[in-house]
Amino acid sequence: MRQASLGVNMDVMFDTEIKSLLQTDPAAAAEKINTFIERQNNTPLNIAITGETGSGKSTFINYFQRMTNDDAGAAPTGVTETTIDVKEYPHPEYPNVKLWDFPGIGTTKFPADTYLELLGSRKFDFFIIISDTRFRENDVKLAKAIQKMKKKFYFVRSKIDNDLQAEARGKRNVNEQEILQKIRNDCLQDEGFESPQVFLLSSFDLHLYDFPLLHETLERELPELMRHALLMTIPNINLEVIKKKKKALQAQIKYYAAGSAAGAAVPVPGLSFAVDIGIIVTAVTHFVVSFSLDIPSLKKLANTTGVPYDDLKKVILSPLAAVKITSELIMKVLSQLASVATLMAGEEVSRWIPIIGIPATMAFSFAGTYKALSHILNMLAEDAERVFKRALGLNMEFSTYEVLALLSTISSPVGVLCKYILIFNINITILSVCESSKT
Template identity: 40%
Template structure:
């Protein structure tokens, strides 16, 4: 009798979790898409929903994001663009820093691992070639998701004119006051002193001044941020990144988050949440055509999907060799030191042998079929068998992602100490 009571309580708890999960729509899908997935799954199982899942994965992989960065020459646009891409000026593909602006055309800079995501360096509106009315048209305004208007001192009349035109056309924009540490340095030279409290007071003075000037220009509550691109964890840089992500629809927001440099534990964990949402989709696709029995896993899995997903997770978490090499150079360390700090075999070659040997699917033993089904596919529920390819794939990818997140956090800790 007690066993039956425990079973009823367990199923009751599972039902509560299912109701809670179902109340939260997975961010990659519309409610209409979810309804179709559920209907197709109930009538034909996993094979029925694979085409829909593949289309969604293709949409995620091909999602474009274009961010325009504009401002007058010398305001630090190139340095800002490089910082947002996790690059410094010496890296291959970096935007040139400290040069006189000669181009009158938008210049696109793709993210190192996400070629469909580009920052665009736009010439300043103050150029004699452009009028306010012609600027956005010639800059191909419609292609950008939003605009970042950068100033190294006061925001100019041209900045205000541009912002008003962007607002009139229904696009979002953000004011960024760069090189803020130059102001703090000037304060110290003038004998401002006061240590940390003096800097805080000076920052508030600058902030109040900027808000006042932008208010008089017609922006009473502007999205305005004080930053120094070489010090991404300081001032308003973290708040700026959060605001930019929040301004995007769900799929583009996920692309933006994955493109961020690993500046904090919070960013790394946000990346983990975005990647976790892809696991159940990959798991559904993993069984079926192309899947083969894998010794040691007791299920037919598509090993290509498993290996490809782990490599993708690694790149998104800035743990691939190219990202680690750039980071090592910036922090004055060797790539070997960073890999040693990460302490993960997943930073080497990803093979079937490694997946089986490291027992990445072993945690499945501790997870019930009901719980795993609810966790990964809240709108489908516990319709997969305990030995299914779906659950094995979920387990392997979840464990791999967990290990890579931990490695990324360890690398961050080491580079912060170096900094």
């Protein structure tokens, strides 16, 4: 709470300083705003991914970065040790965020003691220790060494989907939550570690199990700028992440708008409008990438979910998603927004009013940019939600026991028919029909 309160106080002080500079030195205000936005969007974040050979470190890195194992630049994966040296993987869209893939601890090339020396020789913001079984002696030794470095670490139990499938095989009634709790309890049994939190994940389905909880934990424990960097790079694992991204981006809009106001202070006809468009292009490009609505991100999503790229594009309504953002495109979109067009017209007209002309132009510029970016952000956030639902809808798998449990509650003729259809392995999408038959 103290960290959050400090952040709020610093924001208030910064806003007050910007308001003062806009009145006395607009050029200095513009420079300070640019520095602030650049710092916020480019804060370094270095995450070390460690664990034993074959635990799924590389797969975790690839899916965190919205890549498939076959993509160019992806971390190599395999059943044997594929990581033979420490390698950094900058995020494709945010290279300031880097995941560092460490070789399996305890290998011939990197025995435990040498491994710990290597770990301490580099600067990392936190560590993720991954295991696909119960955490072993080397994992705990690693965690204790990280504690001595006064760094944060998080235990991740990977390949949970495999464990659930194995437990469900040959059984009629399976309680998924009981299985997950059993795995949590077993992870660090007899290793002498005092009840640390263990996050259960499937790298192929980050929206399931404990990845959202891991993200929430990191949000609480990271400094403010690192939280922002993590949020912008994290895949859209649920609707809550999309809402958090929207809130964070909305908080930046006033600074983009203030930059527009600073540009309007220069007494050159037409320059203010050109500055506004340039700022809006920069901001919208950032919004699109943050929501993973740019063409490369959508194609990666199509590859990782199996949903065709064209199907994802069909649910997009904004003209600014899945396209290259240009000045011409922005002007075309803004011309269709009557309120924004009026403000931008007033921006140029007010410049010629004696005495109050420049302050009025600055006010129009601020209001026009703020309104334009707020409208565009809303459109893109809604598109991100639609794309997420489309991708998840076609990629969501139901286990047999979950389906049978649902069908057992249906006594109507349609419900009985659904049971027979399931026996013959007809597509699982008939569940929607079954649900409606309850009424």
